[in-house]
Amino acid sequence: MLIFEHSQPGRANTAQIPRDIDKVADIPEQFLRTTPVGLPEVSEMQTVRHFTRLSQKNFSIDTQFYPLGSCTMKYNPRGCNSLALLPGFTQRHPLTPDNLSQGFLACMFDLQEMLKDVTGMKGVSMAPMAGAQGEFAGVAMIRAYHDAKGDDARTEILVPDAAHGTNPATATMCNYKVKEIPTDDQGDVDIEALKAAVGPQTAGIMLTNPSTLGVFERRIKDIADIVHNAGGLLYYDGANLNAILGKVKPGDMGFDVIHMNLHKTFSTPHGGGGPGAGPVGVSERLLPYMPVPVVTKQDDQYRLLTEKDIPETMGRLSAFMGNAGVLLRAYIYASMLGRDGMQRVAEFATLNANYMMARLKQAGFQLAFENRRATHEFIVTLKKQSKELHVSAMDFAKRLLDYNYHAPTTYFPLLVPECFLIEPTETETKQEMDGFIDAMIKINEEAQSNSDLVTSAPHTLPVKRLDDVKAAKQLDLSWNN
């Protein structure tokens, strides 16, 4: 039932709303609303029940193992939330003068410095509100760098074919042509193809390392040299930073600009699809172009740097200073981890992924790259099941839901047919992973003995498989239309 269907005309929560209000008399009629606002009229208890019940129809990290590859669905510590919601933080107006905001700015500065160290970059700006905005900031800085040199022949961004969809979409937003670089059969970038692709038209390359194929790009130094020698810059997509946190610094790999997804690596909540935070780190040569604001410390006072301080900035990305509350949560998490904890993150994320990969291999599942180490994630391909039993990766995914496990990322990366990208993260127990593996083995048996059970799954959720074609053809996007 929709919240609107609980509505009764005239019902109102008088404890929660302003009372005894004088009718507004000074705004002329031409500006006023004459049509009613179609919000529900429900009691507080009805509201609480409705949304509590809705919440119970969700899978989440707090209720299920959620091995969604490339999304780093690790546990979100409760302390990070409650401390970020202290009134001094939530009630701070974003335009409060710096001298009245030293507490908040101190947190921002400390986080910024930690992110600098962990990425090995010279400067960090925390302005971008999500990974995709961080990517945009990064590519716009690459453009600003070439523009400042008067080098307008660089019209192309190179993107490996395994990249996230946001990479090519971002390059387009910055008015670059996208050239795809193929991947070799071991999951590394095809170096010969890269050599053939670079030239005076190359503005840069966007890389994820470890790549979306769940393996470390071993020849990263060669790639950096090839692109740099051609006059291009290297962009690091930090989606998979969890795999190397404290182990390898992107700055040491030769990257000029990187974005981090704090909602992945630094455990801020995914919130049903955001908010995220996508800080960018830059090398020396891109410092003049960082997005504003940036926090600085001068004479023991913190302040925000603006366009006045960074006149060549690529610009501003949000009305104020990005997703500040998300940054606070990341700061609290980073403080609890410390440098010792950060290194353990990569170690145990990698241990968990390799353990799952080894066990699934033993159970007869086919790996996409069986001669490679898993990083924090790995790929299983179900092409054999699809071909021989007509049970697809999507069918396995839906059946996993019946076993109370969220499905791994399905059909991404696009290069591997019928794939599952599996990322357990460091916060999962061995018992939980064993349970998932047992479910995979069981489903594989079902696929052989009773494939209908799998292809028609899920059977135990609030709804069965949904008609996506109908959803797109007979658009029903709101209750009242």
Next chain:
Amino acid sequence: MPFIPHTEAEIKEMLETIGVSTTEDLFDEIPAALRSKGLESIPLGQSEMDVARLMHQRAAEDQRSLCFAGAGAYEHHIPAAVWELTTRGEFYSAYTPYQAEASQGTLQLLYEYQSMMTSLTGMDVSNASLYDGASSLAEAVLMAVRANRKSKSKRILTLRSVNPTYQSVASTITRHQGITLEEIDYDRASGCVDINNLPEEPGDFTALVIQQPNYFGNLENIDALTDWAHKHGALVIAVVNPTSLALLKPPGEWGEIGADIACGDGQPLGAPMSSGGPYFGIMCCRKDYVRQMPGRIIGRTTDLDGNEGFTLTLQAREQHIRRSKATSNICTNQGLLVTAATIYMSLLGPQGLYNVASASHNNTKLLIEKLSKVEGVTRMFNSSFFHEAVFKFDLPVTEVMNALSAQSIVAGVLVGDHYPELENCLMLCATETKTEKDIDTLVDNISRIASRLDATKHSTQPEMA
């Protein structure tokens, strides 16, 4: 180990299963020269208790007693149930509902949100949110360029009274695609665009951006502006404050046929000010343009048994399918804030939101009346307004602000940085959270500071002569 559950026995067993002797062995594909030398500047991990102590101390340091700043972020009362429910783990720790069957809670909630927003704005369709108000304007501009196929100029006209930071963000995000933003100035007396002064032959332009109420809180002549843009073949992008729409004419009803795209910041609907974010961006449009809209969109459909269900739809617009040809690079949006907003709007209902809008406006009106009586302080503009106003000070306004800061009062926002002609002006807003006593506290303080500064000015004059 913080947030890592492994026991020594389990680690040993797992390593044996993998066939290596230490976790270090798992990193053997990484060239040794690249391995990190350590994280010298990062402190060692602290306990939750130690971090809590530091955070309490820092939060207390920033605690202020009164805030009259607005300019796009507004202090409203948020009912307790809003964040109690929003931070339930099932909402808080879920991700984008790719597996629809396991995400019906979030999906239905987003559908309800879309329904509420279309009603509030009077528009046909809404998406499931963008990042914030400023970036929603950027996306609206990109969308207008895609949607208005008759216009080839990629030239966007914006009123100078549109939030200057929004304009700056829109420019940052759109300029690489050959899009230009040109301003139409406002009338100095009214603080609104004078419709009698609009260019008769503006040339080809793709869209006109109108903010209502505008950055200064003034009410623009939306009907005439909308019709003027449409007459010249341009689309109309409305930037709106959702709270105001309980009282003010919704963008879908502006002029003869309504605005084409409505955007804005959803913060007033249940998101705390929290230093500027996370908030969420609103994006609604005419039905014809739905395939040009960026971001997630939820549709109602049926399952195999014919029962109602909800799913992500029109995904062919998005980056994970279309890659370099997507409508936007947006992926993650602001789901959790939309959760809060949907619960907020449900709790308030039409009457509640109307009362919030009315009380906020009435309080600001009271503030104007009282503050205008202070010598040397005058309201800058003479037009109708909604819940915000600009004041000119005959005294150095930064000194007034500093003196108020010492009283733990955030007085308002200086507008001179963006508008040189409004130097020494302060913009203030008093929402429903302020009592008459709060307003008196502010006005009395300003009055006292003003007379002190005035006295200093007079006493120093002979010396300066």
